[in-house]
Amino acid sequence: MIILKNKILFRHLSKYIITLISMNIIFKALNDPTRREILELLQQKDMTAGEIAEQFHISFPSISHHLDLLKQAKLVFAEKEGQYVYYSLNTTVVDEILKWFLQFKSKKK
Numbered sequence: 324m325i326i327l328k329n330k331i332l333f334r335h336l337s338k339y340i341i342t343l344i345s346m347n348i349i350f351k352a353l354n355d356p357t358r359r360e361i362l363e364l365l366q367q368k369d370m371t372a373g374e375i376a377e378q379f380h381i382s383f384p385s386i387s388h389h390l391d392l393l394k395q396a397k398l399v400f401a402e403k404e405g406q407y408v409y410y411s412l413n414t415t416v417v418d419e420i421l422k423w424f425l426q427f428k429s430k431k432k
Contacts, residue, residue, distance in 0.1 A: 345397075349420060352396035357381070358389050365399060365412040372408055 352358055361375055376386040390410060393399040400411045 346423070349396045349398065349416065352392045352398055355389065355392075357385075358393055361386075361389060361393060361410075362398060362412060365410055369409045369411040372410065375410065 357379065360378075364370060364375060364378060372383070372386060372390060375390070376383050379386060390399065390401070393410075394401055397416050398413055400413050402409050402411070
């Protein structure tokens with residue numbers, strides 16, 4: 324029985340650690356104003372990297388780096404269609420972030 328409890332505890336701790344690592348990546352991605360603006364653009368419609376880059380006064384490689392960090396955080400999806408890669412907002416992760424934040428909301432007495 325002790326082994327079983329340890330496996331359950333390990334599984335719970337592993338999930339918790341993975342969640343913490345994921346949250347750190349997400350918050351790192353959200354820490355930059357350019358990446359937050361990219362998310363706001365993608366809230367309106369799916370866009371190619373070129374369309375996103377047109378909205379900023381920074382180099383295409385910089386936009387590519389920002390998009391890569393957003394993909395690592397799973398905040399955006401990238402889908403290749405022909406010669407273009409379309410980026411879209413991953414609302415599932417956004418919902419998970421909101422759910423995580425709401426746990427800290429004070430309860431009414």
